[in-house]
Amino acid sequence: MPYFITEDCIGCTACAKTCPVLAITGAAKERHVVNIRRCVSCGVCGRVCPKNAVLDGHGNPCQSVPRPKWKKPVVDTARCSACGICVTWCRAEALRISFPTFRGDIHVFAELYQPNKCVGCSLCEENCPLGAIRMAEVIA
Amino acid sequence: MKTPTYALIDLNTRASSRYEIPESLYRRYIGGKTLGARLLYDLTPAGVDPLGQDAVVIVNTSPATGTGAPCSSRFNMTFKNVLTGGIASSNCGGQFGVLMKRAGYDGIILKGQSETPCVISIVDGRIEITDADELWGKDTEETQHAFPKIYGKLVIGPAGEHLVRYAAAVSGERVAGRCGAGAVLGAKKIKAIVAYGTKRPEIHDREKFAKYVDKWVRFLRGHPMTGESLPTYGSAGLVSKANATNALPTHNFKYGHFKDAHAVSGETLADKYLLRNSSCISCPIRCERRVEVDGKDVKGPEYETCGFFGPNIDAVSMENMIRLNYLCDSYGMDTISLASTLAFAMELKENGVADFGVSFGNSDNLADIVGKIARREGVYSDLANGSKWMSERYGGKEYAMHSKGLEMASYEPRRSVGMGLGYATSNRGGCHLNGGYLALLESVGVLSMDALSTSAKPAFTAFFQNALEAISAAGFCLFSAQSFVPAVLFKIGPHHPVTRAIGKIATHLGFGVRALLWMMPVLRFNSVFLFPHAEALRLVTGLPFYTGSFVRLGERGYNMERFYNYREGLTKADDSLPDRLTQTPQDPNNPKTVVRLDKMLPVYYRIRGWDKDGTPEKRTLRKLGVQA
Amino acid sequence: MKTIRYYAPIRGIVKKESEETELGSVKDVLDYIKQAYGKDAFAAAKSALIVVNDVSIGLYQGKKTPLADGDTIGFLPVSGGG
Numbered sequence: 024m025p026y027f028i029t030e031d032c033i034g035c036t037a038c039a040k041t042c043p044v045l046a047i048t049g050a051a052k053e054r055h056v057v058n059i060r061r062c063v064s065c066g067v068c069g070r071v072c073p074k075n076a077v078l079d080g081h082g083n084p085c086q087s088v089p090r091p092k093w094k095k096p097v098v099d100t101a102r103c104s105a106c107g108i109c110v111t112w113c114r115a116e117a118l119r120i121s122f123p124t125f126r127g128d129i130h131v132f133a134e135l136y137q138p139n140k141c142v143g144c145s146l147c148e149e150n151c152p153l154g155a156i157r158m159a160e161v162i163a
Numbered sequence: 164m165k166t167p168t169y170a171l172i173d174l175n176t177r178a179s180s181r182y183e184i185p186e187s188l189y190r191r192y193i194g195g196k197t198l199g200a201r202l203l204y205d206l207t208p209a210g211v212d213p214l215g216q217d218a219v220v221i222v223n224t225s226p227a228t229g230t231g232a233p234c235s236s237r238f239n240m241t242f243k244n245v246l247t248g249g250i251a252s253s254n255c256g257g258q259f260g261v262l263m264k265r266a267g268y269d270g271i272i273l274k275g276q277s278e279t280p281c282v283i284s285i286v287d288g289r290i291e292i293t294d295a296d297e298l299w300g301k302d303t304e305e306t307q308h309a310f311p312k313i314y315g316k317l318v319i320g321p322a323g324e325h326l327v328r329y330a331a332a333v334s335g336e337r338v339a340g341r342c343g344a345g346a347v348l349g350a351k352k353i354k355a356i357v358a359y360g361t362k363r364p365e366i367h368d369r370e371k372f373a374k375y376v377d378k379w380v381r382f383l384r385g386h387p388m389t390g391e392s393l394p395t396y397g398s399a400g401l402v403s404k405a406n407a408t409n410a411l412p413t414h415n416f417k418y419g420h421f422k423d424a425h426a427v428s429g430e431t432l433a434d435k436y437l438l439r440n441s442s443c444i445s446c447p448i449r450c451e452r453r454v455e456v457d458g459k460d461v462k463g464p465e466y467e468t469c470g471f472f473g474p475n476i477d478a479v480s481m482e483n484m485i486r487l488n489y490l491c492d493s494y495g496m497d498t499i500s501l502a503s504t505l506a507f508a509m510e511l512k513e514n515g516v517a518d519f520g521v522s523f524g525n526s527d528n529l530a531d532i533v534g535k536i537a538r539r540e541g542v543y544s545d546l547a548n549g550s551k552w553m554s555e556r557y558g559g560k561e562y563a564m565h566s567k568g569l570e571m572a573s574y575e576p577r578r579s580v581g582m583g584l585g586y587a588t589s590n591r592g593g594c595h596l597n598g599g600y601l602a603l604l605e606s607v608g609v610l611s612m613d614a615l616s617t618s619a620k621p622a623f624t625a626f627f628q629n630a631l632e633a634i635s636a637a638g639f640c641l642f643s644a645q646s647f648v649p650a651v652l653f654k655i656g657p658h659h660p661v662t663r664a665i666g667k668i669a670t671h672l673g674f675g676v677r678a679l680l681w682m683m684p685v686l687r688f689n690s691v692f693l694f695p696h697a698e699a700l701r702l703v704t705g706l707p708f709y710t711g712s713f714v715r716l717g718e719r720g721y722n723m724e725r726f727y728n729y730r731e732g733l734t735k736a737d738d739s740l741p742d743r744l745t746q747t748p749q750d751p752n753n754p755k756t757v758v759r760l761d762k763m764l765p766v767y768y769r770i771r772g773w774d775k776d777g778t779p780e781k782r783t784l785r786k787l788g789v790q791a
Numbered sequence: 792m793k794t795i796r797y798y799a800p801i802r803g804i805v806k807k808e809s810e811e812t813e814l815g816s817v818k819d820v821l822d823y824i825k826q827a828y829g830k831d832a833f834a835a836a837k838s839a840l841i842v843v844n845d846v847s848i849g850l851y852q853g854k855k856t857p858l859a860d861g862d863t864i865g866f867l868p869v870s871g872g873g
Contacts, residue, residue, distance in 0.1 A: 114313055656838030
């Protein structure tokens, strides 16, 4: 169910910048709009909105969540086949396939190489066909 | 039952509309090239110009595309073959197919021609056609960069714009290479097709499917071919294998062995130039090469490119080959047809017939010339038409190495006669894959049938043509079929008495395979060892696909393509090979090193249920449910 | 003088890319590998694609294939492609 942005929106553009599927449009200082055909209900916009102006698919207002508390993907490197599906879903480019550790190394896997860019959308976990990714809170 | 969603796009009016695929069509043809062949037959009259106003291009996916199944990124382009006038199906592992499906469409049908260069956008279920004047003239890399990174793209380069007959279409790092896929888009002035959306694919039994994917991926990763060899060497690993059995085309297919093959082999590529391997989306095999040349990290060459920019033109520079591979991707051109045409031009020069400034053993000047061909500059416009056209203009038909007009792949069929039969009967022309890829069982694989014996080859060819067709129709990469060769054979090796015995037995198993083909419908089981694709297709669609009905799907598609060819006027005479392969033994001391097409073709026709002219008989079409 | 060339995976076991030899046949070289490098090396060598001057011994006389002066015997990885 697609999310919705209310008139409380102040047009700070934080949601548009973090939406993993570019589903939010709007000019600075103007109310933003969610593309209902594209929204994947990941909840990132809700977590990032400073004004609680986002309603989830059921109409409940979303609570903002501080960045350090956003979940991040943990890859089970033994299960991961490096098929790249998670990488192509990750608009933040936080994930990549690891580089070989020696010449001829073919046992590479998905890795969170830019954890600071991750917005915690869970699209990687959702779309991994082998269930090799689990979103988890990072205990600093 | 949910049938696939297709859109009909009219380039003249720039309007699009829903196109219904009736359930009866879907159940019989499923998707990809098989459904594509049916649609092309139904939507076009006979005799259209492949590059003309009435030509239709179908870009479609299959039920498995984008589901997360291994090797399932593939999408298909079906169109009238620019080089042969028959059917063309060009397959590609790039992201476009997956993203077009996410955008809400399983396939698009392109009709008419745009007056000015355009881009087709398929985004969130909506289709829009906009002008693209500023992109026209740009190479494929620049064109792809003009769109958001997350979009799926299918673009052409200068070669497609100039209607080079073997121009290709590029999607990400992969290519829909053959038959002029780029030219048919260029003729419609389509510079790019882009797609984005977030729709998930339909899967009939999600839980069982997820479990099967898990099982299949583990099987692939544990197999010596798909889990070790292909990720380590890529397809380039084949150079030394083909050379070892004298099946590596050298000097425009004059010879089958190249003494400097080592310099351009997969082992050398891995040792000296490889940075890492990479993959199409959704693939655990990861056979793509990433290599370094001129300080850049670029996609590395596949086996065919290694063979054709190496031994077939007597060249030994791996660096030139990597550069030329990159250039061909940039211009959007098929490396096989291009390099084979270059080899033909080199032989014309050798024989004093014509001089195009290219000669055997020299790959240093080719980068320049490839650019001229892409832009059809001056006399190089001739080379842009392919070796068949050139041989009709300049002579040399005996050594124009094509079948039906499509240049043959890098397997010397005089040392792999089943492959020779495959080249001659392949629906899209001299293709090793559409031809059944018997080279894997006669020459380059761990298991070797007698490469020169003709007895079982017609039956094996028909069986594998059907099987590979079905795998492609379901949306899978053919490399996923490499795991059907039992892993144990790799452990004991090609020279072990058991491996040799199996090869000998297979050589005489013609009637066994014939019986198998006849009793196909009875095989109501699925095995991860033979066709895991059938089980995956069954779980995705909910349709009863088992080994038998799966291969039958392939047989149906193969006959549909053949029937299209027949309607377009291709006859038995087109199931041919150049004289060099049928008249001149590769080894002057061994008269058996020729392709006895004359012996194999009649047997093949009988097995296929075609008459003596190679036309599918009515009862065969009825049995398969292929109506005229 | 003849040359032995090692590729993966046997290269990783014998830890050499090549060496010279005066042995006279493929079988002799295999026996030498067993004796000099052990069982694992021998197993890897036996199951490799064995070529003499880049041509499979299957097209010659198999393990009985003789080696003449200047010949190279190679142990290639077994693989396939497309």
